[in-house]
Every structure is written in C-alpha cells, then in structure tokens.
Amino acid sequence: MPPRTEEGVIRIVCRHLRDEGFVVVREVPFMTKRIDAAAVRPRGRTLVAVEAKASDWMRGLSQALIYQLSAHRVYVAIAAAQHQVNLSLFRRHGIGLVLAGNEVKTLVAPSPSPFVIPMQAKELKKRILGNRSR
C-alpha cells in the first residue's frame, strides 16, 4: 500500500537511506526553509537532501532546487500514486525523483549539484552529524 501522506513518504525514504548506511536527520533548518530529510555517510562527503511530497510534485521540485545550494544530491520523493510527473524537468535541473512504495524506486537519478555554497554545505553536514544520537 503506497503512503498517502508526506510523513508516510519520508519515513519510507529515511528507512531506505539508513539501510544504505547514511546518517539521516529530519526537518533540518536551512535558511528560511526546512529540509524534510538530510543525510550523509559517517565518513562521506556527499550530502543528500530529500523533499517529500504526497501531491504537488511541482512544489517539491521548487523546494528541491533550493536545497541544491547546500546538498550535493537532491531528491524529490513522491508517493507511488502521483501521476503525470514531468521527468524531463527533473533531468534538466539535475534533481532526482524517487517513488516511495513498498520499496524505494529511483525514477530519475540526480546530478551532482553545481550550486553548492561551501559554507552552507559545511553547516548542513554539521547539523546532520551533530545530531547522530537522534
């Protein structure tokens, strides 16, 4: 049964990331926004940010573009029930798209963000690894 809420979507994605060996933190403050989930491997350099959307993938894409200022790979995670997603728009902007259902399926792989501001990335990493006990 695919999740119906953003909470359901993000839970599935976070579990998946943890299984892959990432340290994951939810609701990470970034400028005036909050990243739904941010992750990095304990000794890794690549920062991952995820925006979850149960509907309105376009809003998710807008949010995800901003996260490219602080994370190297950015995904929008949507519930399997969402239709008519414009995959080429995701490809053009280098944003990844994953489908959260019984398992996490990657529809579009993200490109490394060329927009990362080093100071923002450092801050994000600190926020993730500084919260490992959560």
Add this chain to the structure above:
Amino acid sequence: MEIYYRLGTAGEQELFGSETASFEGILVGAHIASLGRTWVTGLIVRTGKPYHVDPMTYVFAQDPQIVRRADEVRKSYDELADSYGGVIRQNAGRRPLRRSELRGNSVSDLASRVVDFEETVLSETGPVQATLVEYLEEIGETVHHVMPPSLVLPPYFYAESIEDPWYGVNLELAEATREVSDPGRVAPVLCISQRAAGTDSGLERMAQDYGEYPTVYVWISGLDEQRATQTALYGYGKLVHALARRGTHPRTLYGGPFSLALATAGLEGVSSGICYSEWKDVAVRATGGGFPTRYYVPLNRTKAVLANAARLLASVPECMCDCEVCRDVVPVSIRRRRPNPEVAEAIASLTQLETKRHLMRVRAGEVRKMRAHSAASIAARLEADARLARQRNTHVYGVPSSHLQSWAAVMHRLKL
C-alpha cells in the same frame, strides 16, 4: 508619480536617511506617530522630506482584537485613542465603533481632533522634540524645520459598498475636515472593497463624490496586485482613471508595481512599506512577527525569499539586478557564469537592510521609466518580461510571473 514610503519601525530610520533620493515623502501611521513622536520628528528633521499622517481611524470600527495585544489595548493605539477622544476613546479595544455613534457633533468633533493631531504630532515644539532638534544642530547634523503635513487625511472607515452607511459617514467626515482645515490640503481616503470598485455605477458615484477634492487617497482593501483577478485590477484602474478625469489627484495608500503602471491612468502617488505592505486588508491585524528577508526580482516584479532568489539567480543571470547595491555584492565580472554558486552565495548573504535598499533603488528606477512610457508600451514591456520569465522557468524556482500577463491585459483593457 511620487513614492511615499510608510514608516514601519524605528530600525528603518537609517534606511530612510540614506536613501532620500529614492523617494519623495514619508507616510506615517498615526499610531506610530503617537507612540514614536520623538524619533519620527527626528527623522523628518534629518531628511527634510514632506510627510502625511494616516489617521488609522478605520481600525476602531473593526474587530477590537486588531488593536489589542493579550488583555490590553496596544500602547500605540491606546495613546491614539486618547488623542482622538470621544467615541473612539470610549470603544477602543472593547467593541467596533457603530455607524450610529458618528453623527452631528461627534462627526465634527472627530474631524477636528484628527486634524489637530496630524498638524501637531510631529511639530518641533514639544519639549522632547525641541531638545532633539537642538542636539542635532549641536552635533552638526543638517536639520530641516518640520513643516505641517503637506496633506491632511480626514478620519475614515471601511465601506463595503456605496450603499454601506460608512460610505456616507466618510463623506461627512471629509466635509467636516474641510471646514476645520485648509481645504486645499484635505485628501480624503476612499477605503472600499474590491466589490465596490467593480461596478460602473459605483465608480461613477465615487468619482463624483470625491472628485471635488484636490487629492484623494484610494485604498481597495485586500487588493493583492499579484494575486488579484483581472476584473479587480481593472476596477481599480478604472476608479483611478475616473477620479483623475474629474480633476482630482489620486494616490494609493497601499500599492506595488501594478500601481506604478497606473501613472498612465492618472495615479500620482504610491505608498507602501519598504519591501512589505504593498496591499492590506482592513480586517487583518498585524502579527508583529516580521517578515523573512526578501529580495525584489525586477524582471518578475515580485519579492522572493532569499533562498529562492539566490537559487534563481545562480541559474538565470538575466534576472540579476544592476542597481548599486547588487553591483557591490555581485561584481559584474562574475555575473555571466552559469551555473553560478558565487552569485547564490552573494545573494543569500544579503542583509534585510541591503534588500530594502535594493528595492528602493529599483523602485525609483521603475518610476522614472514609467514617466516616459504610454500605457500601451508599459503593457508591451510587461508582456516581454512575462515571456522571458516563462522561457527561463522562473516559476520553477518559486518566483512567479503569471501576474505580469494579467497586468498587461488590464493595461490594454483600460484603453488609456
């Protein structure tokens, strides 16, 4: 077209003082003048700018919560109610003033108290203000003497339509103000709903009733230029045009970039806060929570939170602004690179003061451009910018542009 910025907080003094070339005058809410008369007088003395006082009387006929904080009336409105006295003082923060409470003597009494307040609240003759002026002279600051406000705004209340009894009260208050003040300086506020501005008969009646005043302030409650329907914007434009054709000089109490375009319909002045309050609903209370720092994107004629603006400009350098503030932060030499994280970093680090200075510079430039254009050429410019914004997908970055197309359509429809 004149820009009169609304004074928000004491923290904006530096901005008003350093950007005097970007605006013509200052609009001071009576509640702010009442509570901050010393620093507001100081600002007027230092800038030498003309000013108007918005009497803010409408709030006393709205939900009392608007003027309350927790269990008491906010100090600024409490002091204002003391100055206005009478039925305002009796009801402030308790219940909305009723139309039936303003008749006969209470109309003329309120009019003369409001005139007296506006004429004297920012004078140099109060003991604290006099000391301040003396001090500024002593330390060698340029001091301009405070003149009375260049316009006097009669007390006013919100009217849902021309049939609303408050509409008639406002006319009585304007007339009573003319009797106790220099008639040439009386500028009534036409504070109405979008519905009231939506019918031809209503517009004609308003133009007729207010057309005899040399200046009229228009406030269409809740008219958010960016989200308004074309019908609502068309009504606003027609009202301005109808007033101007009657020979009056219309100004707007809250307005943004669309209002600037109405210079071609005869609008002579636009007021707003600096980077906020380009529209306002009479029934909504100020939250006092402030705004996140926002950056005005000139192409889209909209403000975007800093993160969205930074990300947009990192990908779409055509949206980069060329004002002095932005040139200081983002050198021209690095602007054309794409992708451009340096631009994003520079924009993301802008302070609120810098984004406001940027807006003031850009807005002054927009006004200069409007002066040289017809309604048709403004519409063409809006269409061209809407096209460019669409091609660059600015909406994907959370910076919308569809309103530009609506504004262009309204400018065409107004047939100016």
